[in-house]
Amino acid sequence: MPDARAQLETAITSVAKAVEGVLEKYLPVSNEAESRLVEAMRYSMFAGGKRLRPFMTVLAADLFGVPKERSLRAAAAVECIHCYSLIHDDLPTMDDDDMRRGKPTLHKAFDEATAVLAGDALQALAFEILSDEKTHPEAKIRLELVRTLAHASGMHGMVGGQMIDLTAEHASLEMGEITRLQQLKTGALIEWSAMAGASLGRASEHQQHVLLTFARDVGLAFQMADDLLDHEGAANDVGKATGKDADRGKATFVSLMGPDRARAQARALADQAAHAVAEFGEKAILLQALAHYMVERDH
């Protein structure tokens, strides 16, 4: 489906631009004494990237006819969390990465202290954006977004997953443990991205369940694709160092299943996700294309 793919990429680019428009207003260049912090936040936030989590939020919200000015704000919030997590994960004491999206990582371009603080401030910004009444006129819905994002990004979500990733004896992790690790580390935020659209759109319980199933499958498939990229990719293709997992003796989906089975499994999950949202009919075409895109991407 070359047309669907082209249509998808156009939509991704357009949503990414719109999300950046929201973020731009929160991160104006200024002459305040704290301007270096804002510069650092901007450096990481406007470094490109496909904004796939925001895109999923907007697509999910579109199913229910949510006005774009609302879904884009929830989308901007999840991107703040994602961006802060990349900044902190890249720190020398964590994954120690020098490059990200083809540019020096924030602590390389600025310094480590600034990177810690920029991440901290981006986390706060996510909650500031969500709690503003522009996100949704109903306070209950905004609160639901805040509460679920705090949970998805905290100790029993993204940060908890990163902790397990850093401390686990990876070589001895089994399939179930790897799956839980990834569901926390990357899955929780992807799930939130889809569920935010459901919250904004007052989805029925059944619809919520469908979107959650979709997001879970896509999240897992996405991680398998990521492991495959790390396993196969060349450094210049993905804009960051690759092959690091193997270097560190980390068990991954690929090391446990082998690349062929991992690829087949990722595709099966994407198909399953696409099938789950089929009941939304034509409105779900882009979501379905996204599910496949997330496992076929080459960076």
Place this chain on the structure above:
Amino acid sequence: MPDARAQLETAITSVAKAVEGVLEKYLPVSNEAESRLVEAMRYSMFAGGKRLRPFMTVLAADLFGVPKERSLRAAAAVECIHCYSLIHDDLPTMDDDDMRRGKPTLHKAFDEATAVLAGDALQALAFEILSDEKTHPEAKIRLELVRTLAHASGMHGMVGGQMIDLTAEHASLEMGEITRLQQLKTGALIEWSAMAGASLGRASEHQQHVLLTFARDVGLAFQMADDLLDHEGAANDVGKATGKDADRGKATFVSLMGPDRARAQARALADQAAHAVAEFGEKAILLQALAHYMVERDH
């Protein structure tokens, strides 16, 4: 007033215990794979400390008869933010402190990566606690707390202040710049602590203004007292290294005004703060005692 002082210290201890009770429920010891993260959060969170910000929240809420189970939750949230900021500020790349409250700092007791993540998770926990309906039955009020805490702790509040503190040419900072730096770095969270009580208690605009004035004066006085402690204190009295400001050539209230004027100014501000809340009558006695306590404390 020895009786007032004893009464205050009893009240401080009692609120600290109650706040810890709230936090204890959110940080249970577990056998989950991410338990090391929870242990780290507990290590820093339950390391003692007077919990002065939470105390201020509870006292301010008491003015309006807010049920304790609500004010203690807002109090727990601000302590999460305060605690995360201490963990990140202590990191080698920031203030590089080895001791905090007489114990090794978190990155010394665990490691730097865990310290970064524990701080990140504590920030998320603050917003998770606030957004739960137990904090206040009315969604609008919970949202107000989330929105203002995100702002007070973010790029134009606490984190912004820390950035200025790290980057400014301190030797050349003038009084107005030091004041702004401190208002962001420590003042914003102290202001939030008082204003949270006002929000929970649906204070009138006038009452909010009174509490804001109170918190601004106390916040500034508190920082001056802190500078005096650093200037004069011995390392074993305050449980952390002292005299560091001078070692680093930092301009502080003390270096700009001299210790005598700084002490007089701190006391004058505390008097002014106590005077501001006098209109609440007997209900404000503990708040007034707290204002004086925060400038007279010896650690």
